[in-house]
Amino acid sequence: MPLNHAHDALTLSVAPMMDWTDSHCRVFHRLLAPHARLYTEMVHAQAVIHGDRDRLLGFDASEHPVALQLGGSDPADLAEASRIAEQWGYDEVNLNVGCPSDRVQAGRFGACLMKEPALVADCIAAMLAAVAIPVTVKCRLGVDEQEDYGAFRDFVDQVAATGCRTFFVHARKAWLQGLSPKENREVPPLRYEWAYQLKRERPQLDIAVNGGITTPEAVHEHLCHSDGVMLGRVAYHEPYVLHQVDAALWQQPLRSRADLLRAFQPYVQSQLDKGVALKHMARHVLGLFHGQPGGRMFRQILSAGAHRADADWRLIEQAIEATDLAAQRLHSESARASTSESAS
Template sequence: MTPVSSAYQASLRLAVAPMMDWTDTHCRVFHRVLAPHARLYTEMVHANAVVLGDRARLLGFDPVEHPVALQLGGSEPQVLAQAARIGADWGYDEINLNCGCPSDRVQAGRFGACLMKEPALVADCVAAMAAAADVPVTVKCRLGVDDEHDYDRFRAFIDTVAAAGCRTFVVHARNAWLQGLSPKENREVPPLRYEWAWRLKRERPDLQVTVNGGIASLEQAQAQLQHTDGVMLGRAAYHDPYLLHRLDVALYGGTLRGRGELLRALRPYVEAQLARGVALKHIVRHVLGLFHGRPGGRAFRQILSEGAHRAGAGWALVEQALQATEAGPVAASG
């Protein structure tokens, strides 16, 4: 395996979760501006799509996104191995196997959270992927499925997969209900049991353990880091992206920048994308939460939401939205 970079290793402490329909390349470039040191993840891509589909569309990313991981879905070791090799060849720093998504579509394809019930299969998948790719292969999982509440079974799953070559586990600290709950409810209803992730790290100190689920503040993240190697933010990083910036500064150092300054740093990327024919709406939908809870935040969202889909919309619209947040002395502090 190619030695991992120091930036990749350091990024273990803070990550943004793979989120379907959200963490596309435009979102990740924005998050990179906010959090120069965090580990970023793609949306889940099925291994078959990587092998057979439009790779430029599915796998393309901007070099500023490093360190960035490709999350794969699937349960066929040889197909996953092919996809992992392709992902590594495209330049991803990590290949992650999804063992946590509970949607019906995922279950029908025998991947995602239902793989928690098949540790030997997951181990075969990881071994094949690790043999094919020269970058780290990691796993994102739940604590269990449905009404399983057995820590020893969870640890046995981890041990089986670790023996196949996985050294890093992202633990969404809830069970996944395969029947009766929507994917949204599966992120909110099953109770969080962070202590399982903490115990796993104590009992398996040689593994890298990142905890995910319900972390929505700087204080919560710092508390988790007393027990685990890293924290992964999902919806909180998307709906309140300035939190991601605050966390990066708190964990890695640097100077806290104002929201407007951060957004203006995205301007060269936005204008380059517009020049390529990308519509503004596809980029700015990811920045709508930047002024969450701040004066002018509602007007900021409204101006972008109503104007970005119009033909010819460009950076001037973003400046118009920013002006709505800078109209008063209170709003100008960032």
């Protein structure tokens, strides 16, 4: 990893993901990645202003550094929501200019704002004027027929002129019609070179790359050309990859999956004591043993049992033990097979 990344909070982050990166998820991710910057699910500015703030904004102190991602396109609303976020102790506010869903478009926010750089600049200027914490942008390369690097650079330039320094670039464009949000994460081709070129041409900006990054090796490669990497779905579906990346970047020893999960126990127990059902926390750990012997059994045990009203930490211990037994059985079978081959 390039030396200039060694202590930079931008180096590694976990993307905001709707229905996934709630507070329970972020506490677990903090255990996996002590150095990563964590993001909330997107929350509309109006919801922050008028909604249940305890439910929408509450977070655990262990999550720091943690950022609130806002959706919206009204500068005054976004400024007020940013002030509230700062009062609640968030370390950053981020404006979503990348979500292409129909519902988001109908509200005139998300990726459709890539077509309105002047409005985005007005929003960011208002947010920057309202708070002392960093204000950042998560965007795409463009939308629909936009196929020009110059247009992408001009968008960033117009927003950066407000004083915004940090851009998280999902290195795909988005189609506003004809593709689902899932397809918009897969169908448009990745063009990391646009993010790299932007960093070369605008070295004063902090540029983090997002989209399709799934291995520690890929993270290292991107960091040779950018200031940071934002991991998305791999951090959720295969969370041990997040731990591997964090450990590699900061040269820390890897912990076992079981150790990491047991480190989650005090938080889980505190939530159970408050009446929170186990299922709300267990769903975030289902992929921890992905690709490992017994990984499917681990997932099955939790999926089948976590919804029960009386489910508690013992279910997770049961799943860990079943996974350990499966690994031991596989090791024994491999040893026997090796002995047989040697004897023959």
